[in-house]
Amino acid sequence: MAQLKGACIIGQSGGPTSVINASAYGVIRTALDTPEITAVYGAAHGIKGVLNDQLYDMGQEDERELEFLLNTPSSELGSCRYKIADPEMDDTDYRRILEIFRKYDVRYFFYNGGNDSMDTCAKISRYMSKSGYDCRVIGVPKTIDNDLFGTDHCPGFPSAAKYIASSCAEVYKDARVYDIGAVTIMEIMGRNAGWLAGSAALAGVVGCAPDLIYLPEVDFDMDRFLADVEAVYRREGNCIVAVSEGIHYADGSFVSKAKISATDGFGHVQLGGLAAVLANVVKDRIGVKVRGIELSLLQRCGAHLASQTDIDESFQAGKAAVEAAVAGATDKMVGFSCTREGGQYHCQIQLFDLASVANYEKKVPREWINPEGNGVTQAFLDYALPLIQGENSRVVENGLPRFARLKKVLASQK
Amino acid sequence: MAQLKGACIIGQSGGPTSVINASAYGVIRTALDTPEITAVYGAAHGIKGVLNDQLYDMGQEDERELEFLLNTPSSELGSCRYKIADPEMDDTDYRRILEIFRKYDVRYFFYNGGNDSMDTCAKISRYMSKSGYDCRVIGVPKTIDNDLFGTDHCPGFPSAAKYIASSCAEVYKDARVYDIGAVTIMEIMGRNAGWLAGSAALAGVVGCAPDLIYLPEVDFDMDRFLADVEAVYRREGNCIVAVSEGIHYADGSFVSKAKISATDGFGHVQLGGLAAVLANVVKDRIGVKVRGIELSLLQRCGAHLASQTDIDESFQAGKAAVEAAVAGATDKMVGFSCTREGGQYHCQIQLFDLASVANYEKKVPREWINPEGNGVTQAFLDYALPLIQGENSRVVENGLPRFARLKKVLASQK
Numbered sequence: 166m167a168q169l170k171g172a173c174i175i176g177q178s179g180g181p182t183s184v185i186n187a188s189a190y191g192v193i194r195t196a197l198d199t200p201e202i203t204a205v206y207g208a209a210h211g212i213k214g215v216l217n218d219q220l221y222d223m224g225q226e227d228e229r230e231l232e233f234l235l236n237t238p239s240s241e242l243g244s245c246r247y248k249i250a251d252p253e254m255d256d257t258d259y260r261r262i263l264e265i266f267r268k269y270d271v272r273y274f275f276y277n278g279g280n281d282s283m284d285t286c287a288k289i290s291r292y293m294s295k296s297g298y299d300c301r302v303i304g305v306p307k308t309i310d311n312d313l314f315g316t317d318h319c320p321g322f323p324s325a326a327k328y329i330a331s332s333c334a335e336v337y338k339d340a341r342v343y344d345i346g347a348v349t350i351m352e353i354m355g356r357n358a359g360w361l362a363g364s365a366a367l368a369g370v371v372g373c374a375p376d377l378i379y380l381p382e383v384d385f386d387m388d389r390f391l392a393d394v395e396a397v398y399r400r401e402g403n404c405i406v407a408v409s410e411g412i413h414y415a416d417g418s419f420v421s422k423a424k425i426s427a428t429d430g431f432g433h434v435q436l437g438g439l440a441a442v443l444a445n446v447v448k449d450r451i452g453v454k455v456r457g458i459e460l461s462l463l464q465r466c467g468a469h470l471a472s473q474t475d476i477d478e479s480f481q482a483g484k485a486a487v488e489a490a491v492a493g494a495t496d497k498m499v500g501f502s503c504t505r506e507g508g509q510y511h512c513q514i515q516l517f518d519l520a521s522v523a524n525y526e527k528k529v530p531r532e533w534i535n536p537e538g539n540g541v542t543q544a545f546l547d548y549a550l551p552l553i554q555g556e557n558s559r560v561v562e563n564g565l566p567r568f569a570r571l572k573k574v575l576a577s578q579k
Numbered sequence: 580m581a582q583l584k585g586a587c588i589i590g591q592s593g594g595p596t597s598v599i600n601a602s603a604y605g606v607i608r609t610a611l612d613t614p615e616i617t618a619v620y621g622a623a624h625g626i627k628g629v630l631n632d633q634l635y636d637m638g639q640e641d642e643r644e645l646e647f648l649l650n651t652p653s654s655e656l657g658s659c660r661y662k663i664a665d666p667e668m669d670d671t672d673y674r675r676i677l678e679i680f681r682k683y684d685v686r687y688f689f690y691n692g693g694n695d696s697m698d699t700c701a702k703i704s705r706y707m708s709k710s711g712y713d714c715r716v717i718g719v720p721k722t723i724d725n726d727l728f729g730t731d732h733c734p735g736f737p738s739a740a741k742y743i744a745s746s747c748a749e750v751y752k753d754a755r756v757y758d759i760g761a762v763t764i765m766e767i768m769g770r771n772a773g774w775l776a777g778s779a780a781l782a783g784v785v786g787c788a789p790d791l792i793y794l795p796e797v798d799f800d801m802d803r804f805l806a807d808v809e810a811v812y813r814r815e816g817n818c819i820v821a822v823s824e825g826i827h828y829a830d831g832s833f834v835s836k837a838k839i840s841a842t843d844g845f846g847h848v849q850l851g852g853l854a855a856v857l858a859n860v861v862k863d864r865i866g867v868k869v870r871g872i873e874l875s876l877l878q879r880c881g882a883h884l885a886s887q888t889d890i891d892e893s894f895q896a897g898k899a900a901v902e903a904a905v906a907g908a909t910d911k912m913v914g915f916s917c918t919r920e921g922g923q924y925h926c927q928i929q930l931f932d933l934a935s936v937a938n939y940e941k942k943v944p945r946e947w948i949n950p951e952g953n954g955v956t957q958a959f960l961d962y963a964l965p966l967i968q969g970e971n972s973r974v975v976e977n978g979l980p981r982f983a984r985l986k987k988v989l990a991s992q993k
Contacts (some may be wrong), residue, residue: 181756211756234624239752246757304960327978330878334980338653339880342595343660344624349876371979438855461872462763463746468755472978564741564886564967565785566748 169299170201172274173487175223176208177240177284177307178247182321183468184329184479185277185307186569188242191483192275192305202273205461210243211278212285212326216258217266218577225504225574229432235476238468238561240277241569249285251291257293266293266300269576273301273490277483279308279319280524283498287368288517301490304519309465312362314525315517315535316500320482321465322553323475326466327405330355330553332460333365337373337405340456343408344402347454349392352440354464356429357381358528363541364549365407369404369557376404381411382529383538385420387446388403395451410439417558443452448558468567474553478512485514493496498522503551510551583713585686587901588629589637590622591721592661592692592699597882598893599691599721599743600655600983604648605897606689606719607637608890615905616687620990625692626699626777629679630672632991639988647983649890650973652882654691655983663699666706673706680714681991682706687715687904691723691897693733694938697912704910710816715904718912718933723879725774728939729931730914733803734896735879737889737966740778742881743767743821744967746874746936747779751787751844752817754870760817761868762808762861766854767879769823771795772942773879777955778963779821790818795825796943797952798818799834801860807953809865824853878934892926900929912936917965924965 175192177185189207196205205223208214221242223231234241247480252259265271274293276286283304290302306313311322333351341351353362359380368374376397379385398406413419421439440457447455482499494516502515533545560567589606603621610619619637622628635656637645648655666673676962679923688707690700697718720727725736743790747765754763773794782788790811793799811818827833835853850984854871861869896913903911908930914927947959974981 181753201825213758236751237752240756241752243758244756287960318897330979331883332881334982335652336876336878338651338655338982339595339876342654343656344627344657368979370977372983372984373982441852441855453664456876458875462750462753462870463872463877466749467746468749469745479813494685501851550977555978556975561970562782563964565782567785568752568787 168201169272169301171202171270172204172206173202173275174206174208174220174229174271175242175275175277176211176280177242177244178211178282178375179244179275180279180465181239181244182307182309182465183238183324183471184320184475186234186237187241187476187479188277188305188307188320188483190231191480192277192487193231195487196434197224199487199491204269206269206271207242208487209496211245211247212249213245213247214243216261218265220269220447220576221571221573226571230569230571233560233567235391235480235567236468236471236557236566241571246293249288252288256292257438259289259411262289262577263293263296263298266499272299275303275305275486277304277305277307277422279310280313280526283313283519284391284523287496287523290519292409293312301495303486303494305486305536306498306500310355310358312526312528313360314522315498316529317503318501318510318552320479322469323539324468325361325366325464326463326574327472327553329364329460330367332405333375334373336369336458337368340405346398346449347402347456348398348406348451350406350408350440350443350447350455350457352408352410352457352459355381355458356411356570357526359409360529362407362409363529363545366541366546367553370550372558375407376401377539378407378541379409379412379539380529381409381413382531385536386417391450392448398451398453398550407444408439414438466509471556471557471560472553474552476557481514505547505551581848581959582615583686583715584617585684586618586620587616587687587689588620588622588634588685589656589689589691590625590628591656591658591762592625592696593722594626594879595653595658596721596723596879597652597738597885598889599732600648600651601890601893602719602721602734602897603656604645605894606691606901607798609898609901611638613901613905618683620683621656621686625659625661626663627659627661628657630675632679634683635987640985644983644985646724646886647974647981648724649894650882650971650980652880657714662695662841663702666702666792673703676703677707677710677712677791677874681948689717689719689900691719693720693942694727697727697933697936701910701937702705704933708759710896715909717900717904717908719900720912720914723775724772725829726942727938728774728936728941729912729915731926732915732966734889734893736774739765739775739878740781740963741886741967742878742884743775743778745884747782747788747789747821748785750872751782751921754819755817759868760812761819761870762812762820762822762865764854764857764861764869764871764912765789766822766824766873768874769795770825771940772825774943776821776823777943777959780955780960781880781963781967789821790815791802791953792821792955793823793953794943794948795823795827796945797824797948798829799880805861805864812867822853822857864948883973885971886967887971888966889972889976903930919965920959954966
């Protein structure tokens with residue numbers, strides 16, 4: 166493969182995670198150290214930053230501040246939920262992207278996001294190829310939802326899983342404090358895939374597992390749910406339930422109807438309020454003390470509990486993207502191939518064709534969910550437990566997290 | 580003061596905190612090491628454990644497991660919200676308590692709780708004194724609400740404040756990720772006192788302060804609130820609001836009306852759902868993207884973020900209670916007297932008369948809230964910042980928090 170010299174762009178897209186910036190740092194740090202890459206630009210708000218010619222010159226940043234990205238949650242370059250058109254239908258955006266790529270001599274494009282972002286990545290890759298513009302395009306995955314196809318798991322999921330399992334363990338202790346028990350319902354993110362809600366079961370490792378877990382992979386039945394909760398409560402005097410926000414009835418309608426009128430830029434239904442909905446039903450029908458807890462944004466931005474395994478792997482994913490691109494790869498997504506034989510976890514980088522991952526959703530296998538559909542199996546735990554290992558070594562300043570403080574100098578202003 | 584030999588009871592009451600067990604450990608460890616104390620009993624579910632003759636023999640516990648109490652959230656001995664009668668009206672409970680005290684030769688009673696628990700403590704102390712039963716009664720404070728009179732601050736508050744400020748910093752990063760801004764409303768515990776909501780302002784130390792903070796000390800005005808939010812949003816493109824769950828209108832009615840039909844055992848109105856209420860109003864009236872986040876139980880049980888200062892002081896409070904009692908003190912609450920001159924924080928133990936603290940509520944001074952009533956002043960920050968210092972050294976097992984595992988052997992079964 167011929168050597169390709171030029172600038173690179175790194176963009177971030179979709180919902181943020183605790184470690185998406187660790188991946189961005191992997192790209193930025195490696196790119197800055199790579200002779201073939203002449204300039205490193207961070208796109209402000211993902212692909213929108215390219216379209217709007219808002220590119221930060223990463224070479225202007227202080228090295229130490231860049232390193233803080235390893236422990237800075239959210240998407241430091243800014244994110245977007247902009248759905249790029251199909252180039253066959255409307256190539257306006259693509260022509261603009263090509264114009265910007267030419268303007269800055271961009272030969273490497275790294276896009277750091279989830280399912281929809283891999284689709285964006287694949288489309289740009291195809292368009293550049295069709296246009297005869299020599300540019301290597303690599304997707305760097307992130308999504309707490311863990312629903313990307315191909316890769317063993319997605320950067321971002323392990324840290325969210327660790328946050329969820331830790332919080333579940335703490336809530337377990339809190340919920341058992343009174344002599345009169347309660348039903349506690351924890352609402353966990355996950356629209357179509359139950360990886361995150363299933364992770365609550367990891368708290369069982371320290372004796373604090375939720376009693377019941379409901380994932381969107383199994384159709385929800387309110388009567389069976391109420392019977393499950395009542396049975397546990399009568400037996401144990403307490404009941405902790407973990408639910409995916411996306412649980413739905415057999416007809417596909419969401420159990421949470423609270424916010425189903427709103428949709429995001431990709432036409433996804435915005436969910437939320439499920440814990441409150443279920444808490445009210447339990448209160449009315451079983452008549453016990455009940456509390457609904459929505460883990461909300463904190464499960465995706467709680468970087469103080471980020472898994473060091475996740476941080477390391479996220480950084481490696483970004484680094485590998487640059488190395489692979491410089492070596493000639495394009496139209497790929499960086500992912501992981503992992504083994505867990507004999508309790509020994511080993512993770513290595515693997516490249517996947519963008520076309521094979523974009524727009525597919527990886528769900529929890531039915532056999533990793535118990536037959537009753539109200540919990541996960543040992544296979545699920547064996548899969549997820551290695552991922553949450555390792556306490557991160559974040560810097561604390563005055564008792565609070567020290568995040569990266571970037572200058573964000575626009576390249577267009579030079 | 581004559582030497583008093585006999586057993587001791589430690590009980591926990593009220594809502595749990597991240598460090599109430601550190602105080603219990605301070606009592607238990609010190610009592611076990613004190614020759615005058617012949618046996619150390621932990622009351623199951625506070626005063627109810629005394630009434631029901633359910634006392635755990637702490638001498639049976641493994642020393643190492645007891646030490647894990649320093650980092651175990653919630654009330655490990657179990658808590659209660661049992662309101663003890665006024666002994667002049669009905670002395671049934673007190674006669675039973677005296678019977679149990681006599682049965683186990685209990686000469687030291689330590690009660691670990693908040694406002695209502697100090698009241699329980701004071702009543703028991705008075706009754707024992709009136710009955711001529713020689714027994715020393717000391718209250719060990721805990722409450723995330725920080726509303727206990729006399730003491731500089733309450734064990735439990737610093738850790739909750741640290742959790743809230745850290746979470747606020749992380750949410751701040753997350754909320755700014757898109758190019759289209761949002762209003763984020765964080766609901767924080769605090770019925771009548773705004774110490775916890777005010778603590779969100781500590782995130783300003785790392786540049787992530789909420790834009791607006793509303794405490795229950797200032798009457799809430801919905802129109803002014805909406806004007807505040809809109810002004811910040813128009814100016815900044817984003818707005819983060821921290822609100823105490825207990826904010827109320829000038830007529831005393833709570834802004835959150837969602838759950839005001841339920842009350843706890845002390846007749847306190849149970850609050851919650853405020854974030855959702857305000858989010859709906861903002862959405863309707865300002866028409867921007869808005870998200871309500873209720874920090875819920877995690878702010879009081881998130882021991883993984885407990886302030887080491889708080890853990891140390893909580894332990895010391897328990898230790899000092901035993902030492903003071905053995906030295907002859909009774910009818911007191913252990914508290915803190917602190918100085919912060921020149922940025923140097925110094926904390927020392929001080930004993931307060933139970934009668935002077937029970938049933939009073941310490942609120943945030945009006946002069947520590949800005950004139951507009953939508954933020955706190957530097958004086959508040961200077962007060963709170965030293966308290967959240969120090970990262971705790973909790974033990975992690977398989978990536979998850981390792982909590983104490985007590986045997987809880989009932990003394991009555993011996």
